[in-house]
Amino acid sequence: MPSVSPLAVPLPELPPVPGVRLAACAAGIRYQNRSDLMLAEFSPGTTVAGVFTRNRCPGAPIDWCRSSLRSGRARALVVNSGNANVFTGRAGRTAVEATAATASRLIGCPARQIFLASTGVIGEALPYERLTAALPALYADLSEHGWEAAARAIMTTDTFPKAATRTATIGGTEVRLSGIAKGSGMIAPDMATLLAFVFTDAKLPAPLLSRLLAAGTAQSFNAITVDSDTSTSDTLLFFATGQAHHPRVPPAGGSALADFRRALFALLSDLAIAVARDGEGAGKLITIDVSGAVSARSARRVAFAIANSPLVKTAIAGADANWGRIVMAVGKAGEPADRDRLSIAIGGVWLARAGSVVPGYDEAPVVRHMQGHEIAIAVDLGLGKGSARVFTCDLTHGYIEINGSYRS
Amino acid sequence: MPSVSPLAVPLPELPPVPGVRLAACAAGIRYQNRSDLMLAEFSPGTTVAGVFTRNRCPGAPIDWCRSSLRSGRARALVVNSGNANVFTGRAGRTAVEATAATASRLIGCPARQIFLASTGVIGEALPYERLTAALPALYADLSEHGWEAAARAIMTTDTFPKAATRTATIGGTEVRLSGIAKGSGMIAPDMATLLAFVFTDAKLPAPLLSRLLAAGTAQSFNAITVDSDTSTSDTLLFFATGQAHHPRVPPAGGSALADFRRALFALLSDLAIAVARDGEGAGKLITIDVSGAVSARSARRVAFAIANSPLVKTAIAGADANWGRIVMAVGKAGEPADRDRLSIAIGGVWLARAGSVVPGYDEAPVVRHMQGHEIAIAVDLGLGKGSARVFTCDLTHGYIEINGSYRS
Numbered sequence: 001m002p003s004v005s006p007l008a009v010p011l012p013e014l015p016p017v018p019g020v021r022l023a024a025c026a027a028g029i030r031y032q033n034r035s036d037l038m039l040a041e042f043s044p045g046t047t048v049a050g051v052f053t054r055n056r057c058p059g060a061p062i063d064w065c066r067s068s069l070r071s072g073r074a075r076a077l078v079v080n081s082g083n084a085n086v087f088t089g090r091a092g093r094t095a096v097e098a099t100a101a102t103a104s105r106l107i108g109c110p111a112r113q114i115f116l117a118s119t120g121v122i123g124e125a126l127p128y129e130r131l132t133a134a135l136p137a138l139y140a141d142l143s144e145h146g147w148e149a150a151a152r153a154i155m156t157t158d159t160f161p162k163a164a165t166r167t168a169t170i171g172g173t174e175v176r177l178s179g180i181a182k183g184s185g186m187i188a189p190d191m192a193t194l195l196a197f198v199f200t201d202a203k204l205p206a207p208l209l210s211r212l213l214a215a216g217t218a219q220s221f222n223a224i225t226v227d228s229d230t231s232t233s234d235t236l237l238f239f240a241t242g243q244a245h246h247p248r249v250p251p252a253g254g255s256a257l258a259d260f261r262r263a264l265f266a267l268l269s270d271l272a273i274a275v276a277r278d279g280e281g282a283g284k285l286i287t288i289d290v291s292g293a294v295s296a297r298s299a300r301r302v303a304f305a306i307a308n309s310p311l312v313k314t315a316i317a318g319a320d321a322n323w324g325r326i327v328m329a330v331g332k333a334g335e336p337a338d339r340d341r342l343s344i345a346i347g348g349v350w351l352a353r354a355g356s357v358v359p360g361y362d363e364a365p366v367v368r369h370m371q372g373h374e375i376a377i378a379v380d381l382g383l384g385k386g387s388a389r390v391f392t393c394d395l396t397h398g399y400i401e402i403n404g405s406y407r408s
Numbered sequence: 409m410p411s412v413s414p415l416a417v418p419l420p421e422l423p424p425v426p427g428v429r430l431a432a433c434a435a436g437i438r439y440q441n442r443s444d445l446m447l448a449e450f451s452p453g454t455t456v457a458g459v460f461t462r463n464r465c466p467g468a469p470i471d472w473c474r475s476s477l478r479s480g481r482a483r484a485l486v487v488n489s490g491n492a493n494v495f496t497g498r499a500g501r502t503a504v505e506a507t508a509a510t511a512s513r514l515i516g517c518p519a520r521q522i523f524l525a526s527t528g529v530i531g532e533a534l535p536y537e538r539l540t541a542a543l544p545a546l547y548a549d550l551s552e553h554g555w556e557a558a559a560r561a562i563m564t565t566d567t568f569p570k571a572a573t574r575t576a577t578i579g580g581t582e583v584r585l586s587g588i589a590k591g592s593g594m595i596a597p598d599m600a601t602l603l604a605f606v607f608t609d610a611k612l613p614a615p616l617l618s619r620l621l622a623a624g625t626a627q628s629f630n631a632i633t634v635d636s637d638t639s640t641s642d643t644l645l646f647f648a649t650g651q652a653h654h655p656r657v658p659p660a661g662g663s664a665l666a667d668f669r670r671a672l673f674a675l676l677s678d679l680a681i682a683v684a685r686d687g688e689g690a691g692k693l694i695t696i697d698v699s700g701a702v703s704a705r706s707a708r709r710v711a712f713a714i715a716n717s718p719l720v721k722t723a724i725a726g727a728d729a730n731w732g733r734i735v736m737a738v739g740k741a742g743e744p745a746d747r748d749r750l751s752i753a754i755g756g757v758w759l760a761r762a763g764s765v766v767p768g769y770d771e772a773p774v775v776r777h778m779q780g781h782e783i784a785i786a787v788d789l790g791l792g793k794g795s796a797r798v799f800t801c802d803l804t805h806g807y808i809e810i811n812g813s814y815r816s
Binding site: 087231315327332354356 | 462463464465466492494495496497498499500529530531532635639640718719722723725726728731732733735736738739740741742743744745746747748750760762763764765803804805807808809811812
């Protein structure tokens with residue numbers, strides 16, 4: 001299996017975000033000599049919003065963050081890879097409390113303003129003494145240039161670090177948004193994402209951040225799937241340091257935030273697609289557009305039925321334009337669908353229309369398209385105006401390889 | 409990949425079922441020199457019941473059978489492999505009608521008493537002239553001993569033929585039940601099965617057959633999954649020739665049918681488990697028992713969330729007792745679950761109890777169990793009395809191999 005996904009995109013240049021300093025190190029949580037711990041510190045007055053996994057068995061850090069979000073205030077973020085601190089009972093809560101206590105002493109803030117996330121193996125006690133022992137040196141090492149190090153420290157089976165950045169103007173003043181994310185298995189829509197953290201120097205109250213994040217998640221992290229599995233640790237946090245000197249934004253946001261919203265949504269979409277590009281074993285990025293459904297919700301369910309179908313995903317891995325499996329996946333979604341109105345395109349070529357194959361369609365461009373790295377599937381149900389777009393990747397030997405021996 | 413599943417079971421000896429004669433041949437529908445067509449003829453007075461896929465894009469043979477079932481009468485069954493006659497529009501209906509017409513002329517019965525099923529590639533026109541051309545010779549070749557040939561003719565990616573047989577007594581008279589089935593991808597619970605046909609010489613009215621079949625399906629074909637994909641062709645038909653000389657059974661069935669019901673359910677279960685054993689690429693048969701759920705329905709959903717999780721299935725393929733992924737799958741099912749009451753056993757050893765790992769549990773028997781061919785997972789949710797059992801197989805390189813190049 002390749003060491004880096006063939007779909008990898010280069011890490012963008014990440015300029016400083018005023019009010020954010022970061023550092024990372026190898027704390028030896030699970031792997032030796034591999035960066036596995038990051039700390040981000042935020043200036044006083046930073047607000048925060050978050051969305052989390054809908055998995056019913058969340059990790060201890062999720063419980064902690066959900067409670068801490070009530071105040072809407074944040075001073076730091078501590079993230080480790082290698083151990084998810086999930087299904088660890090009382091020991092999990094102890095680990096979370098000890099980590100937050102250590103960070104809060106270093107920074108001089110309430111423990112509840114420390115946000116935490118963990119990713120990695122489930123069910124093993126997090127050796128949190130290694131985290132707390134590493135934090136003082138990390139704190140001393142904080143820098144406004146620590147972005148790449150942070151993006152790398154949160155990786156698990158990811159083959160490349162993921163980040164995105166944008167600028168936007170609020171009332172004529174430029175603000176910056178930057179984000180980092182990691183995948184790359186257990187990716188499915190009922191969640192925020194695996195881990196993603198977005199930072200801006202805009203000054204926005206926490207409830208407004210929260211609304212922006214919810215709206216942006218629907219079209220980004222909630223529109224990707226790798227394997228239909230929903231992690232117990234998925235966390236998306238959005239921090240606003242308020243260091244930019246733009247005019248005050250009204251509590252409802254409104255038109256003053258139009259450009260900021262656009263930039264945020266584009267950034268979230270970049271991060272989400274980067275996660276799909278690095279799905280475990282991925283050889284192809286697949287974009288699925290469903291139109292003509294009875295509603296947007298119905299279109300989305302049909303799109304995910306296709307995106308999660310092992311038979312569709314293995315056919316694409318094999319560069320086989322097996323559109324019959326797309327018919328099957330549409331039909332199994334349980335949504336309104338009429339076999340005899342269904343049309344399917346691959347790479348922009350309509351192969352099937354109104355319930356049967358298009359006689360003599362040109363196979364050559366379809367074959368070429370299937371051999372590429374980016375596959376476009378379009379399905380029109382011919383029933384209504386609902387549409388949806390989701391992203392996924394193919395299902396390959398690499399996925400089996402990675403997941404048949406993850407713990408060994 | 410092995411030519412025959414390591415989980416294969418030998419074909420049982422199948423004695424005649426009075427009133428049933430079978431034959432099979434190579435009609436050249438898709439493959440050369442491979443048996444791909446079977447005909448079964450039933451004595452006059454045979455009753456029939458069926459259950460079919462819930463996929464919204466069913467094949468033309470499903471439409472035909474659903475309509476034909478209204479009379480409850482059958483004189484023949486024609487099944488081909490190699491082409492599913494799905495998403496074939498008007499050509500699909502023409503193929504079905506022509507096949508039924510030819511068979512009905514040979515047998516001398518209404519076309520609507522001919523039942524049809526097709527399995528194989530979707531979206532290509534069924535070359536039905538090859539079927540109709542082959543039927544006269546098949547009809548001449550019918551024999552009460554044609555069981556193995558029939559079981560083989562309906563295979564696609566199956567690696568072994570599947571059949572089961574039982575006897576039962578009705579009012580002191582012995583009757584026989586025999587069935588054949590095929591898998592082995594696109595296997596998920598929202599369906600009857602791929603293809604399964606059950607035959608008995610009992611004399612039972614069609615409505616009673618139908619009730620028996622629905623009850624038996626819930627615990628057998630609707631309790632297996634290979635890959636969560638739901639075929640467009642799944643068909644389970646149950647034929648009763650009425651040739652046995654048992655006392656008349658009351659329309660409600662009742663206690664007179666207790667032994668017959670038991671035998672039927674056991675036979676359906678045998679066939680369903682044989683399909684799971686031959687899931688594409690399967691190296692291990694996995695039995696998942698969920699208890700302590702708030703209801704049986706909830707237990708079933710949790711069991712299927714585990715059975716369909718690619719991360720659970722790949723871990724098992726790698727002989728890795730990664731119970732953390734079982735925690736994840738329980739949590740993603742969306743059913744009531746309390747992380748801190750959850751217990752998990754593998755191979756009878758409880759690894760996790762009440763929300764965390766069992767300290768110092770004995771790993772050796774678990775490791776040995778994981779290396780075997782039959783894996784038992786038990787999950788207790790600790791909430792109520794609902795329980796369910798489902799069967800699946802692991803997700804291996806073989807699955808990718810088979811499905812990445814099925815059409816080529």
